[in-house]
Amino acid sequence: MTTPSVDNDSPGLVAHHFVSEEQQRSAAKLGMWIFLATEILFFGGLFMAYAAFRFLYPDTFLQAHERLDVPLGATNTAVLITSSLTMALAVRAAQLGQKRQLQSNLAATFALACVFLVIKYVEYTHKFHEGLLPGKYYTAEGIEGLPHVFFGIYFVMTGLHGIHVLAGMGVIAWVFVRASQGRFSKSNYTPVENVGLYWHLVDLIWIFLFPLLYLVK
Amino acid sequence: MSARTRSTASVHVIPMKTYFAVYGALLVLTALTVGVSYANLGAASVYAAMAVAIVKAGLVVAYFMHLKYDSRFNALVFLVSLVFLALFFSLTMIDVASRDSVSETEGNFALIEDRRAEGAKVTGAASASGAASVSPPQPEQ
Numbered sequence: 001m002t003t004p005s006v007d008n009d010s011p012g013l014v015a016h017h018f019v020s021e022e023q024q025r026s027a028a029k030l031g032m033w034i035f036l037a038t039e040i041l042f043f044g045g046l047f048m049a050y051a052a053f054r055f056l057y058p059d060t061f062l063q064a065h066e067r068l069d070v071p072l073g074a075t076n077t078a079v080l081i082t083s084s085l086t087m088a089l090a091v092r093a094a095q096l097g098q099k100r101q102l103q104s105n106l107a108a109t110f111a112l113a114c115v116f117l118v119i120k121y122v123e124y125t126h127k128f129h130e131g132l133l134p135g136k137y138y139t140a141e142g143i144e145g146l147p148h149v150f151f152g153i154y155f156v157m158t159g160l161h162g163i164h165v166l167a168g169m170g171v172i173a174w175v176f177v178r179a180s181q182g183r184f185s186k187s188n189y190t191p192v193e194n195v196g197l198y199w200h201l202v203d204l205i206w207i208f209l210f211p212l213l214y215l216v217k
Numbered sequence: 218m219s220a221r222t223r224s225t226a227s228v229h230v231i232p233m234k235t236y237f238a239v240y241g242a243l244l245v246l247t248a249l250t251v252g253v254s255y256a257n258l259g260a261a262s263v264y265a266a267m268a269v270a271i272v273k274a275g276l277v278v279a280y281f282m283h284l285k286y287d288s289r290f291n292a293l294v295f296l297v298s299l300v301f302l303a304l305f306f307s308l309t310m311i312d313v314a315s316r317d318s319v320s321e322t323e324g325n326f327a328l329i330e331d332r333r334a335e336g337a338k339v340t341g342a343a344s345a346s347g348a349a350s351v352s353p354p355q356p357e358q
Binding site for chain 2: 026029030033034036037038040041044045047048051052055056070074077078081082084085087088089091092095096193196197200203204207208210211212215216217
């Protein structure tokens, strides 16, 4: 067995069960990709519910979706895509050891996430006001079929996605604090990378949610 | 896995230009998604929207998530999750879509016999009259 190597740029950060920083880094990334695979299947279950109900009640979906605000949804899509850009730029800054750019890009990502949630809040309160509530709380009129099912699916899918955005904001803030403390360097920035991967997944899910919920034709 | 000594990881840093090009493409594709939905494609519009979404997702995964320049194993993990997702979707949709085909009391075969009989009657009548003015009964869409 070869002796463990020490990275000279940022010494002593290899856990005892890893042979090198490189191995530790790639293990961390693989772990995150496996978690993302579970998240994909997690949301996959909800997408499946959507597919089944849309297949069975296409008219309900067609009518109910008209109560969703397409400009707000499209804006939210652009907001999340931009936040993905700033997140990718944050990872890039970490790779190059640029602490200030890392901080500002993380802050920008966090701010855009806030914007997303504010827009979602506006949409939700508007729905509550009109009685377009999920399941047994549905009180609105004017949509044929099973509109309470559509809105049940709408609120659960966007709500679960919103919880993921909130969790993402939490880890972004955590990484921001650590970046400000100078804990990252050119050869040690794995947490930034992994938070980035999680955040891109949140964006990916919305990329599919938006056309399926808002643009039913 | 052999130990490797290195002072800095030989990681691929994606140039700013690439990031911004991908970003621009994503915004254009978002506009396209909205545009496609107003293009009156009928039943095909959901497939068109999904095709655009898949392209967007591909860009995010390859460039923003670095998968294009990363270890192949991570890509394999991602692709395998998609394979299982596809399996989940296809098997469930086959079930959901064929619920109409099964008679509640007699089982699958009774309903298929009925449909076949109806189809034969209709095509027989159509060829007799010389024009197909009646289409076979469609399941609720």
